[in-house]
Amino acid sequence: MTQTFASQLDALSAWRSAIDTQLGQLGRFAREHDLLDDDAAEWFDAMRVRLAGDKLIVAFVAEFSRGKSELINAIFFAGSGRRMLPATPGRTTMCPVELCYDADEPIGLSLLPIETRLENISLTELYKQPKVWKCIEIDLNQPDQMAQALTEVMRTRAVSVEEARALGFWDDERPDDNPPPDANGLVDVPVWRHARINLPHPLLKRGLVVLDTPGLNAIGTEPELTLGLLPTAHATVFILGADTGVTKSDLSIWRDHLSGPALARFVALNKIDALADPLSPPAVTLKLIEQQCDNVARDLGLQRDHIFPISARQALAARVEGNADLLQGSRILALEQALSEGLLPKRRETLELAAIEGVRQLQSRIQRRLSDSRRQTAEQLLELRGLRGKSGGKVQMMLQRAQAEAAEFEACTAKLSAMRSVHSRMLKDALVGIASDKLREPVDRFQEALSGSFLQLGAKKAFTEMCAQLRRIIEVAQVRSNEIHAMLTPTFAKLNAEYGFGLSLDPAPNLLRFADDLTTIERNYVQYLGLGQAIKLAQPKFQAQFRRMLVSRLRVVFENASGELELWNKTASAQVDTQLRERRRTFKRRQESLERIQTAAGELEERLAELQAQDDRTQQIQTRLATLVDAVNEQARSPLPLARASSADIPLDPPSGAGHLRLIEPSREPGLQAQA
Numbered sequence: 001m002t003q004t005f006a007s008q009l010d011a012l013s014a015w016r017s018a019i020d021t022q023l024g025q026l027g028r029f030a031r032e033h034d035l036l037d038d039d040a041a042e043w044f045d046a047m048r049v050r051l052a053g054d055k056l057i058v059a060f061v062a063e064f065s066r067g068k069s070e071l072i073n074a075i076f077f078a079g080s081g082r083r084m085l086p087a088t089p090g091r092t093t094m095c096p097v098e099l100c101y102d103a104d105e106p107i108g109l110s111l112l113p114i115e116t117r118l119e120n121i122s123l124t125e126l127y128k129q130p131k132v133w134k135c136i137e138i139d140l141n142q143p144d145q146m147a148q149a150l151t152e153v154m155r156t157r158a159v160s161v162e163e164a165r166a167l168g169f170w171d172d173e174r175p176d177d178n179p180p181p182d183a184n185g186l187v188d189v190p191v192w193r194h195a196r197i198n199l200p201h202p203l204l205k206r207g208l209v210v211l212d213t214p215g216l217n218a219i220g221t222e223p224e225l226t227l228g229l230l231p232t233a234h235a236t237v238f239i240l241g242a243d244t245g246v247t248k249s250d251l252s253i254w255r256d257h258l259s260g261p262a263l264a265r266f267v268a269l270n271k272i273d274a275l276a277d278p279l280s281p282p283a284v285t286l287k288l289i290e291q292q293c294d295n296v297a298r299d300l301g302l303q304r305d306h307i308f309p310i311s312a313r314q315a316l317a318a319r320v321e322g323n324a325d326l327l328q329g330s331r332i333l334a335l336e337q338a339l340s341e342g343l344l345p346k347r348r349e350t351l352e353l354a355a356i357e358g359v360r361q362l363q364s365r366i367q368r369r370l371s372d373s374r375r376q377t378a379e380q381l382l383e384l385r386g387l388r389g390k391s392g393g394k395v396q397m398m399l400q401r402a403q404a405e406a407a408e409f410e411a412c413t414a415k416l417s418a419m420r421s422v423h424s425r426m427l428k429d430a431l432v433g434i435a436s437d438k439l440r441e442p443v444d445r446f447q448e449a450l451s452g453s454f455l456q457l458g459a460k461k462a463f464t465e466m467c468a469q470l471r472r473i474i475e476v477a478q479v480r481s482n483e484i485h486a487m488l489t490p491t492f493a494k495l496n497a498e499y500g501f502g503l504s505l506d507p508a509p510n511l512l513r514f515a516d517d518l519t520t521i522e523r524n525y526v527q528y529l530g531l532g533q534a535i536k537l538a539q540p541k542f543q544a545q546f547r548r549m550l551v552s553r554l555r556v557v558f559e560n561a562s563g564e565l566e567l568w569n570k571t572a573s574a575q576v577d578t579q580l581r582e583r584r585r586t587f588k589r590r591q592e593s594l595e596r597i598q599t600a601a602g603e604l605e606e607r608l609a610e611l612q613a614q615d616d617r618t619q620q621i622q623t624r625l626a627t628l629v630d631a632v633n634e635q636a637r638s639p640l641p642l643a644r645a646s647s648a649d650i651p652l653d654p655p656s657g658a659g660h661l662r663l664i665e666p667s668r669e670p671g672l673q674a675q676a
Contacts, residue, residue: 005075005336005337005339005340006075006076006203006336008340008344008640009056009203009206009208009340009344010202010203010206011640012206012344012347012348012640013206013207014640015348015635015638015640016051016052016054016207016351018635018638019051019351019355019632019635019636020048020051020052022628022631022632022635023048023051023355023358023359023632024048025628025631026359026362026625026628026629026631026632027044027045027048029624029625029628030044030362030366030625033621035366035369035370035621035625036366037574037577037578038574039567039570039571039574040362040365040571040574043567043571044358044362047354047358048358050354051351051354051355051358053207054207054347054350054351055100055207055208055209056207056208056209056234056343056347057209057211057232057233057234057235058208058209058210058211058233058234058235058236058237058339058343059211059213059229059230059233059235059236059237060072060210060211060212060213060236060237060239061213061230061236061237061238061239061253061257061258062213062238062239062240062250062253063247063249063250063253064214065241066239066240066241066250066270066271067239067241067270067271067312067313068212068213068239069083069085069212070083070270070312070313070316071237071239071268071270071310071312071315071332072085072099072210072212073085073312073316074312074313074315074316074319074330074332075315075332075335075336076099076201076203076208076210077201078315078316078319078320081143081320083147083316085097085150085153085212094153094154094155094156094190094191094192094214095114095153095190095192095193095194095195095214096194096195096211096212096213096214096229097153097194097195097196097197097211097212097213098194098195098196098197098209098210098211098212098229099197099199099201099204099209099210099211099212100196100197100198100204100208100209100210101198101199101200101201101204101205102198105198106135106137106198107137107138107140107198107199107200108135108136108137108138108149108197108198109135109136109138109149109150109152109195109196109197109198110133110134110135110136110195110196110197110198111133111134111135111136111152111153111191111192111194111195112126112132112133112134112192112193112194112195113132113134113191113192113193114167114189114190114191114192114193115167116132116193117167117168117193118166118167120544120548122548122549122552123193123194124552125552133196136149136152138199140199140200150197152191152192152195153192153195155190155191155192156188156189156190156191157188157189157191158182158184158186158187158188159186159187159188159189160185160186160187161181161185161186161187163189164178164179164187164189167189169187169189170187190214211229211230211233213229213230230257230258234264234343234347235264235265235266235339235342235343236258236264236265236266237266237267237268237335237339238253238254238258238265238266238267238268239267239268239270240267240268240269240270240296241269241270241271241274242269242270242271242272242274242275242289242292242309243271243274243275245292245295245296245299246295246296246299246300251299251300254300264342264343265302265306266306266308266335266338266339266342267296267300267302267306267307267308268308268310268312268335269289269292269293269296269307269308269309269310270310270311270312271311271312271313272289272309272310272311272331273311273313273314275288275289275292289309292309293307293309308331308334308335308338309331310330310331310332310334310335311329311330311331311332312330312332314326314327314329314330315327315330315332318330344640348640351636352636352637355632355633355636356632356633356636356637359629359632359633360629361506362629363625363626363629364504364506365506365571365575366625367622367625368502368503368504368575369502369578369579369582370618370621370622370625371502372501372502372579372582373582373618374615374618374619375502376500376582376583376586377611377614377615377618378615380586380590380593380611381608381611381612381615383398383590384593384597384604384607384608384611385608398594399591399594399595402587402590402591402594403591405587406584406587406588406591409499409500409583409584409587412495412498412499412580415491415494415495416495416576416580419488419491419576420573422487423484423487423488423569423572423573426480426483426484426487427484427565427566427569429480430477430480430481430484430565431562431565431566433473433476433477433480434473434474434477434511434558434561434562434565435558435562436554436555436558436559436562438473438558439470439551439554439555439558442466442469442470443466443547443550443551443554445462445466446462446463446465446466447543447547449461449462450462450543451543460526463522463525463526464522464526467518467519467521467522470518470554471515471518471519474511474512474514474515474518474561475512475515477511477561477565478508478510478511478512481508481509481511481565481568482508484508484569485505485507485508488505488572489505492504492505495576499583500583501576501579501583502579503575503576503579505572506568506571506572508568509564509565509568511561511564511565514557514558514560514561517557518554518557521553521554521557525550593607
C-alpha cells in the first residue's frame with residue numbers, strides 16, 4: 001500500500017487515540033481511589049482535552065484557476081467517489097472555506113454574509129454568534145445534494161462601485177486589482193465572507209483542518225484571513241499552474257502573504273498533464289517540467305526540491321478509479337510524503353512531550369498525597385504497637401497526647417492564613433500585570449505611529465517596539481511567578497517540619513514560552529508592514545481591521561499565560577487544603593481508635609490490622625499508579641503504527657490505467673524535503 005499523507009495522518013490519529021485510552025484508564029483509576037481533588041481533576045481533564053483536540057491546520061493558497069480545490073479533493077476526499085469541493089474552470093472558491101469537524105455542531109455548511117465586513121466585529125467574535133451565520137444542512141447519504149450545497153461558496157452578486165469599495169473589493173489606488181465593471185457599472189463581489197463545512201470525514205475527525213482560500217483579490221482584502229487564519233496554519237501549500245509558471249499575481253501573493261519565515265511552505269506546480277504534447281516524446285515533456293520547476297524555484301527564491309510538479313486532476317481520477325499507475329503518474333505522492341515528513345513528526349513530538357510531562361505532574365501530585373498517607377499510617381502503627389501489653393493508664397496518656405497534638409496542629413491555621421494573605425496579594429499583582437487590558441497602551445501607541453507616519457514608513461519599527469514591550473510584560477510576569485515560588489518553598493518546608501505536612505511544590509510555570517508566541521506573531525505579521533502594503537495601511541478601515549485582528553491574537557496569548565499562572569497557584573493552594581483536611585481526619589480517627597482501645601482490649605490488634613491493611617492498599621495503589629504512568633509513557637514514545645488504508649488510498653493491484661501519459665521516471669523521484 002502506498003503511504004499517503006491521509007494514511008499517515010490516520011496512523012498519527014491511531015497513536016494519539018492509544019495515548020488517550022491510556023490516559024483514560026489512568027484518570028478512571030485516580031477517580032475510583034479518590035486521588036484527585038477538584039482542581040487536579042479539572043487540570044487533568046483540560047490536559048486530556050488539549051491532547052485529544054489538537055488540530056493540524058493545512059492551508060491551500062493560490063490565485064484563481066490553479067486547481068487548488070481539485071488538489072484538496074485529490075489529497076483528502078477522494079474516498080467520496082466524486083468531487084467534494086467545486087472545481088470547475090474559472091473562479092470557484094470566492095471566500096475562505098474551512099473544512100473541519102466539531103461533534104457539538106450540526107453537520108452542514110455555515111456561511112457568513114459578506115455584509116458583516118461593514119460591522120466592527122472580528123471573525124473570532126462572529127464565530128460565537130451563530131445567529132449571523134446561514135446554515136445549510138447536508139445529508140451525507142445524498143452526495144449530489146451535498147455537492148450542490150457546497151456550490152454556495154461560488155456565489156457572487158453585482159453591486160455598485162461604492163458598495164464594493166465599502167466592502168473592501170475596490171481600491172482606487174490599485175485599479176489593476178479591481179474587478180471589471182459590467183455594462184451597468186456594477187462589479188461582482190462574493191455573497192459570503194467566510195464558510196465552514198462541518199463534516200464527519202475520517203481525516204477531519206482526526207483533527208485535520210483544511211483551509212481553502214480564494215484568490216489574490218480576496219486574500220488582499222480580508223485581514224481576518226491574512227492576519228488570523230494563514231499565520232495559524234501549520235503548513236501552507238502554494239499552488240501554481242505548470243502551464244503559466246509564476247505570474248505577477250502569483251508573485252504578489254507569495255511576497256505579501258507567504259514569505260514569512262514561520263510558515264512551512266510547499267509549492268505544488270499543478271497541471272503538468274497540460275504540458276504533454278502528443279507530437280513529442282515523453283522525455284521532452286519531462287524536460288519541460290523540470291525547466292518549469294527550476295524557473296519557479298528561481299522566481300520564488302526556493303530550493304528546487306521544495307517544488308513538487310503534480311497533476312491534481314489525474315490524482316483524483318486515479319483514486320476514484322483505483323488506478324495505481326495513473327496515481328504514480330500524477331506525482332502527487334511526493335507532495336504528500338513531504339507534507340507527512342514536514343508536519344507529522346513535529347506534531348507527534350509535541351504531543352509526546354505534552355503527554356509525558358502531563359502524567360509526570362499528575363503522578364507527582366498523587367504520589368505526594370499517597371506518601372503523606374503512608375507516613376501518617378506508619379506513625380499510627382508505631383504508636384499503637386507500643387501499646388501492646390500496656391495498662392489502661394498508658395492508653396489514657398496516649399489519648400491525651402493525641403488530643404494535645406491535634407490542638408497544637410490547629411495552631412497552623414494562623415500561619416496558613418498569613419501565607420494565604422501574602423500569596424493572594426502576590427498572585428493578584430502578577431495577574432493584574434499580565435491582564436489582557438495591558439495590551440491597550442502598547443497597541444494604541446503602535447496605532448498612533450501607524451496613523452501619523454508618512455506611507456507608514458515607521459510602522460514596522462513601531463510594531464517591533466510594541467512586540468518588545470509586550471514581551472517585557474510577560475518577562476515581568478515570569479519574575480513575579482518565580483517570586484511566588486520562592487515565597488512558597490520555605491513556607492511549605494516550615495509547615496512540613498513543624499506540623500507534619502507533606503507539601504512539595506512544582507516548578508513555577510514557564511511563561512516565557514508565551515513570549516516566544518509573541519515573537520512568532522511578530523514574524524508572521526511584520527511582512528504586512530512594508531512598503532508593499534503602505535497604501536492599504538493608510539486606509540482607516542484597514543487599520544481598524546488590522547488592530548481588531550491583532551488585539552484578538554494578542555489577547556489569546558495573554559489570556560493563556562494568565563490562565564496557566566492562575567492554575568499553577570490554585571494547584572499549590574489546593575494541595576495545602578487537601579492535606580489540611582487529611583491531617584484533621586487522621587487526628588480524628590486516631591483519637592477514636594484510642595478511645596475504642598481504652599474501652600475494649602481486643603480493639604488494639606483489630607485496629608493494627610486495619611492500619612496494616614490500609615497501608616498495603618496504599619502501596620498497591622502506588623504500584624498500580626506507576627504501572628499506568630509507565631504505560632502512557634511507553635505509548636507516547638512508541639513509533640507510529642503502520643498506517644492502514646485510508647479513505648484516500650487505493651489498492652495495491654488496481655487497473656493498469658492504459659491510455660494515460662506517465663509523466664514520472666522511476667529513477668528520478670524529486671526530493672522530499674519541506675522548508676520549515
